[in-house]
Amino acid sequence: MVVGLDDDTIYVIVNGSDLGENVLKIVWEAAQRLFREYGMEVYVVPFFNPKHPVTLIYRGVEYRVRKAVSVKEVINLILDTAVASVSGDKGGGVVFGAVTDDDPDYMSAVLVNSYVIA
Secondary structure, eight states, X not given: OOTTOGGGEEEEEEOSSHHXXXXXXXXXXXXXXXXXXXXXXXXXXXXXXXXXXXXXXXXXXXXXXXXXXXXXXXXXXXXXXXXXXXXXXXXXXXXXXOOOOSSTTSEEEEEOSOSOOO
């Protein structure tokens, strides 16, 4: 396995808010648990952008975070996205599922074409 493959990386966009810092810590903990409990390697790459909402990007799907999340929610998001994505397709960002929650303020999912964050 090559370190830093996009399929293994979750990008966390933080904007200097308390929410962003908390989400980054939660994502780090989730990645550690995924490795300990499932042997799944997930690399966490933080980006700072003061003009962007707190966002998670994993396997071509962007999740905007609007409220605090738990480690369990992040683990479920990563596992669900990994299962839903097409493992052999590097050109499309195709997703066969979406993250849903009873609270519409929790997250929204949109497809992104690239991992480049300007």
